[in-house]
Amino acid sequence: MSLPVSVNLMPTAKIKKIVELAQLSEKLGYVRCWVYDEGLHTRDVFVTLTSIAIETKKILVGPGITNPYVRHPGITASAIASLDEVSKGRSFVGIGAGGGLTLNPLGIERLKPATTVSETVVALRGLFSGERVSLEGCEFSLKSASLNYGRGSIEIFLAGRGERMTQLGAELGDGFYLSYIHKDFLPRHVKALRKSAKRDPFKIVYSTMIVSSQKEFEEARAALSFRLVDSPQEVKEHIGMTEELNSQIKTALSEGGPQNAAKYVPSEWVEQFVITGSSSEASEELRNLISGNGIDEFQLPIGNPEEAEKVISRTSKMFD
Numbered sequence: 001m002s003l004p005v006s007v008n009l010m011p012t013a014k015i016k017k018i019v020e021l022a023q024l025s026e027k028l029g030y031v032r033c034w035v036y037d038e039g040l041h042t043r044d045v046f047v048t049l050t051s052i053a054i055e056t057k058k059i060l061v062g063p064g065i066t067n068p069y070v071r072h073p074g075i076t077a078s079a080i081a082s083l084d085e086v087s088k089g090r091s092f093v094g095i096g097a098g099g100g101l102t103l104n105p106l107g108i109e110r111l112k113p114a115t116t117v118s119e120t121v122v123a124l125r126g127l128f129s130g131e132r133v134s135l136e137g138c139e140f141s142l143k144s145a146s147l148n149y150g151r152g153s154i155e156i157f158l159a160g161r162g163e164r165m166t167q168l169g170a171e172l173g174d175g176f177y178l179s180y181i182h183k184d185f186l187p188r189h190v191k192a193l194r195k196s197a198k199r200d201p202f203k204i205v206y207s208t209m210i211v212s213s214q215k216e217f218e219e220a221r222a223a224l225s226f227r228l229v230d231s232p233q234e235v236k237e238h239i240g241m242t243e244e245l246n247s248q249i250k251t252a253l254s255e256g257g258p259q260n261a262a263k264y265v266p267s268e269w270v271e272q273f274v275i276t277g278s279s280s281e282a283s284e285e286l287r288n289l290i291s292g293n294g295i296d297e298f299q300l301p302i303g304n305p306e307e308a309e310k311v312i313s314r315t316s317k318m319f320d
Contacts, residue, residue, distance in 0.1 A: 002319050002320070003290060003297070003298060003319050004031045004032070004296065004297040004298075005029070005030050005031065005297070005298050005299075005300065005315065005316065005319055006030055006031055006032035006033065006034060006060075006205070006297055006298070006299045006300070007021070007022070007025045007030050007032075007033055007034070007299065007300045007302060007312060008033075008034035008035070008036060008064045008207060008299050008300065008301045008302060009021055009022065009033065009034070009035050009036065009048075009302050009305065009308075010036045010038070010042060010301070010302060010303045010304075010305065011035060011036065011042045011043035011045070011048045011305075012041070012042055012043075012303075012304075012305060013305035013306065014043075015043055015047065015048050015051050017305050017306075018035070018043070018048055018051070018052070018305060019048075019051050019052050019055050021302065021305060021308050021309070021312065022052040022055070022056055022059065022061075023055060023056060024309060024312055024313075025059060025312055026056050026057070026058055026059040028312065028313065028316040029316060030059060030300075030312075030316070031059065031060060031297070032059065032060040032061075032062075032092070032297070032299075033052060033056070033059045033060065033061050033062075034062060034063065034064025034065075034094060034299065035048050035049050035052070035061075035062075035063055035064060036063075036064060036065075037063045037064075037065060037066040037067070037070075037102065038101050038102050039070060039101070039102040039103070039105060039106055040105050040106065041101055041102070041105070041257065045063045045066060046063070046079045046083065049061050049062065049063065049083055049091075050082075050083060050086055053083060053086045053087035053090065053091075054086060056087075058090075059090070060090045060091070060092055061083065061087050061090055061091055061092075062080070062083070062091055062092035062093050062094060062155075062157075063080075063093060063094055064094040064157075064159075064177065064299075065094040065095060065096040065157075065159045065177065065179075066093065066094065066095060066096075067095065067096055067097060067098030067102065067103075067117075068095070068097075068098075068116050068117060068119075068120040068139060068140065069097075069098050069103060069108050069110060069116070069139065070098065070102065070103070070106065070108065072140050073119075073120040073123045073124060073140055073142075074123065074127065074140070074142055074145055076093070076120075076124070077123065077124050077127040077128065077147060077150065078147065080092075080093045080124075080128075080154060081127075081128065081147055081149050081150040081151065081154075082149070084150075084151055084154060085149060089151065091154060092154060092155040092156070092157065093124065093154065093155070093156055093157070094157040094158075094159055094177055095117055095120055095121060095124070095156060095157070095158055095159070096117065096158065096159035096160055096165070096177075097110055097113030097114070097116070097117055097160060097165065098110060098113075099226060099227070099230045100226055100229055100230060100250065100253065101226040101253065101257075101258070104253075104254060105254075111138065111139065112138045112139070113165070114164045114165060114168055115137075115138050116137065116138050116139045116140075117158065117160075117165065117168060118168055118172060119135060119137040119138065119139075119140070120137075120140075121156055121158070121168075121172045121173065122135065122172075123135055123137075123140075123142055124154075124156060125152075125156065127145065127146065127147045127150055128147070128150040128151060128152050128154050129150065129152035130146065130147065130148065130150055130152070131146065132144050132145070132146045133145050133146065155174040155175065155203075156172070156173055156174050157169075157173055157174065157175045157176060157177050157203075157205065158172065158173040158175075158176055158177070159176065159177035159178075159179060161179075161181065161230070161231055161232055161235070162232045163192070163232075166189055166192050166193060167192070167196060169193065170192065170193045170195070170196035170197045170198065170202070171196060171198055172198075173199070173202070174199055174201075174202065174203065175202055175203030175204060175205060175296070176193050176202075176203075176204055176205070177205045177207065177299070178190075178204065178205065178206050178207065179207045179208070179227070179299075179301070180207070180208050180209075180223070180224065180227045180273050180274070181206070181208070181273070182231075182235050182238065182239070182272055182273055183272060183273070183289070184238065184272070185235065185238075186206070186289065186293055187292075187293055190204055190293045190294060190295065194294070201296075203296045203297060204294070204295050204296050204297070205295075205296065205297045205298075205299050206289070206290065206293075206295045206297070206298055206299065207298070207299035207300070207301050208273060208274045208275060208301070209223060209274040209275065209301060209303075210274070210275045210282050210286065210300070210311070210314075210315060210318075211270070211271075211274050211275065211276045211277075211282070212276075212277065212278060212279055212282055212314075215307075216311075217267075217270060217276070218262060219303060219304055219307075220270050220273075220274045221262040221263075221265040221267070221270055222258040222259050222261065222262035222265075222303070223258065223301070223303050224265050224269065224270065224273055224274075225249050225252070225253060225258045225261035225262055225264070225265050226249075226253055226258055226261070227273075228241060228246075228249060228265065228269075229246055229249050229250050229253070239269050239272060245264060248264045249261045249264045249265070252264055258303075275289075279314060279317075279318070282318070283318040286298065286318060287318075298319075300312065300315050
């Protein structure tokens, strides 16, 4: 492919199926395989990633995105370093503050997210490099902790939609993962990251659905539901999302998940966040977004594993 393309697999199907999708992606030239970490909504992210690592040879593997609230960052460091060992140096890690789909069913309150994510990155870098780390954080602590099986160059990607997390990503990360960003806000996000990035190279990954049928359109509505309630207030105001509608979506998510909440997402909002049209139209829009904003990698999100082979194959052809 002319541009690095990766895939993000939502393990809502059996792990065997997710592994097969990762193998197909590797065969078609995808460079990276992320796996969603959505708590009880999906299979365990590290069991799934390890299964993928064992059955693939080249594709990079890592969580997209894990968080410091469900697991202690020291345990995450151990898991990533172990995954790196199994995959023979192919692991990376994506870190964010976690969203409602993951945290709410577990009764976890997200406190001081920017500070907690920042402390997590500091802890991971130290542990991966074999340092002895002591840290009194907002949500976790490390007391003279160390790993003797890490790799200092493991890539750390940050993710988020707010300005504070974007700034942190530029200051601390090897890259940043922009997921389902409102297209009006995409240039501003990329510009802010490039301006403040401390590491070279710094990889900007853009991810959104490519919608070419009515069925995929409805899947996009479901995928947007939990992302909308976690969006910054300025995005909600930009699209006209009222507090009442926000509450309706939250309630529907808690009662029946994204598919249940989709009916509250207005159709006119969908095309503001995803790529729509025929294959040729979608390809043109996506190429323009990527080249116009200087994006380094496009990530294809797969929320419905049962329909994934077609989407993975179709998307690979867009970048030939």
